[in-house]
Each structure stands twice: as C-alpha cells, then as structure tokens.
C-alpha cells in the first residue's frame with residue numbers, strides 16, 4: 662500500500678487555534694527528518710507531504726493535535742485513569758511480548774502519552790534499535806522531549822497507512838491503542854503496513870479495546886464514553902482484529918488474550934517463516 666487515499670488529504674475546518682499548531686505544520690511539511698532524533702534508520706526516500714488524517718482532525722483534534730493537548734494529557738496518572746488503572750499492566754504485556762531485553766529492530770506505530778516508549782527504550786540491548794512513527798508533529802516533538810536525547814531511536818513523521826520502511830525490516834512492530842481510533846478502512850491499512858514491514862518469523866503486537874464480558878460492569882460505562890468520544894472504537898467490540906488481516910491472515914498465526922473482564926485485548930500476529 663504505497664499511496665495515500667484522497668480522503669486523507671481533505672482540508673477540514675478545525676479550531677483556529679490549530680492553525681498555529683500541529684495542523685499547519687503538518688500541512689506544509691513533507692520532510693520526515695523534521696522529527697528525527699537519529700536519522701540512521703533506513704527509510705525509503707520520499708518527498709510527499711504527510712497530511713493529517715481526516716478522522717484525527719475531526720474526532721481527535723482535542724486529544725492529539727491541539728497545542729494544549731500535550732500539556733493536558735501527558736500525565737502518567739491521567740493515562741492510567743483513562744485505562745481504568747490498567748496502563749502499566751497493558752504496557753508491560755506489550756513490552757514483554759517484544760522481549761525482556763531487545764537485541765533487534767522494533768517499530769512503534771504511533772506515539773503514546775505516558776512512559777510507554779521510555780520503558781521500551783530501557784529494554785534495548787546495544788544492538789537494539791527503535792523507530793517510532795506518528796502523523797502528528799506535535800506528538801513527535803513531545804516524544805523527543807521525553808526521550809531526552811536517547812540514542813538508537815528514530816522518530817519519524819509518517820502515516821501508519823503509508824509507512825516508508827522496507828518490507829520485512831523489523832523484528833517486531835507494536836501498535837498500542839491506535840486501531841480503535843481509526844475508521845475501518847484505515848485500520849485495515851495500518852494492520853497491512855505493520856505486517857508488511859515485519860520480518861518473517863517476527864511479531865506484530867496489538868493492544869487495544871475489546872468487547873467486555875457480559876458480567877463486566879465497565880461494559881455499560883464504556884458504551885456512552887466510546888460512542889461519544891471514540892466513535893470507531895466500537896468496531897473492536899464487534900469484530901476480531903484477525904478479521905482485518907491482509908490476505909485473510911494466511912501465513913500468519915494469531916494469538917489473542919483479553920484482560921480486565923474482556924475490555925482490553927492483546928493480539929500477537931506472527932508472520933510465518935518462509936518455506
């Protein structure tokens with residue numbers, strides 16, 4: 662998937678205050694190096710701009726694009742509260758899946774408020790390397806500040822539906838609470854891209870929302886919250902992530918586990934080694 666569907670380039674009305682923030686920066690910036698902490702990773706050369714996706718501008722501008730969003734949401738206690746006290750557990754489930762220590766190349770698709778990336782970096786061995794992509798420049802700038810000059814980390818301004826990395830270039834790809842924010846067609850492209858860039862034998866680790874068990878009271882609490890604030894999230898209550906795998910999930914194995922009465926899931930997709 663190498664081209665951007667037209668819908669992502671739509672110019673949408675947004676709060677005037679965004680015009681001085683991430684939105685205007687992104688609209689004019691096509692240079693991925695804008696965001697690089699360390700530009701030694703191999704990316705495909707390109708010069709196309711990276712527009713902000715329509716759903717991000719319409720639905721999530723207040724959470725990720727507004728200049729004040731980082732100031733408000735970049736608090737460990739708040740991200741933990743948003744996940745009903747489960748942030749550290751879910752973070753560590755994802756990180757443990759990558760490994761207790763990481764000798765290879767990892768790609769994190771989309772920044773995360775809280776200390777997810779810092780904890781990932783702590784696990785890198787001297788041979789290990791992390792690349793992080795995000796479509797919102799303000800989030801990449803925030804990540805660079807959090808990483809405070811750490812080495813062997815590439816920070817890239819890219820869209821998850823159009824990754825500029827070579828096929829089979831990562832040992833592991835992690836996608837933490839991104840899929841529920843994306844419309845279904847975008848989500849399918851993100852999943853396909855994550856699987857394209859992972860090596861045969863490598864894993865893509867997804868952690869996200871899931872349909873809670875019938876006996877879980879959060880089931881009733883979360884319906885109004887998600888339908889109001891995160892309209893695409895309910896897709897993950899209706900369908901398994903495996904249903905969006907490219908090629909019907911052939912040559913992949915899928916392992917799913919749920920947590921907190923089913924409200925959250927970890928899905929690990931392993932690309933089979935080539936015969």
Ligand SMILES: C[S@@+](CC[C@H](N)C(=O)[O-])C[C@H]1O[C@@H](n2cnc3c(N)ncnc32)[C@H](O)[C@@H]1O
Pocket residue numbers: 714717725740770771772773774775794795796797800819820821822837838839842
């Ligand atoms: C990973 S998700 C949410 C994670 C979690 N809720 C948190 O606390 O941050 C949020 C990030 O995804 C990014 N994002 C959304 N759509 C994207 C896309 N198509 N490509 C790359 N990054 C994207 C947003 O800019 C934002 O930084």
